[in-house]
Amino acid sequence: MFSEKIRQLRKDRHLTQAEVAKEVGLSARGYQDLELGAKPRYDALLHIADFYGVSADWLMGRTDNPAVNR
Template identity: 65%
Template sequence: MMAPSQFTKIFVYLSCFYHNTNFFVCQGGTMDFSERIRRLRRAEHLTQAEFAKKVGLTMRGYQEMELGSLPRYENLLRIADYYDVSVDWLMGRTENRYAHRG
């Protein structure tokens, strides 16, 4: 049986797509931080190691984030700055990818 914390990280993605360059739309579920960074990285055709190097993270540290670990504040800022997306969007607090632009 799954522990409650593992259960809360499971989301159902029936059809996710990128919509109007503003946000990912997922019918049947909500995209979490790890899914957002995975999709952003794959959209740029980067490996985990390549992306980690570009933003100054260890490969293992980045892998852990894609597997569900939450980032430290400074790493969250590095990722948001690299992709030019808002921290709130990365963390799932808004569906507006560019909320930081005002």
């Protein structure tokens, strides 16, 4: 679920894995591993959610609402 969501978010924005990895502070391989199903560290999850402007709960499948509550 997480891997599918981040892959789709990236593709919707026409970004490469390397571009996203750089923005969220991961290696290109580390980001690729996440898209292939690896579980994210908590800090990486938060950076990715912030980068895409969605909630971490939505990325992890805990809610159907991608909006960030601030």
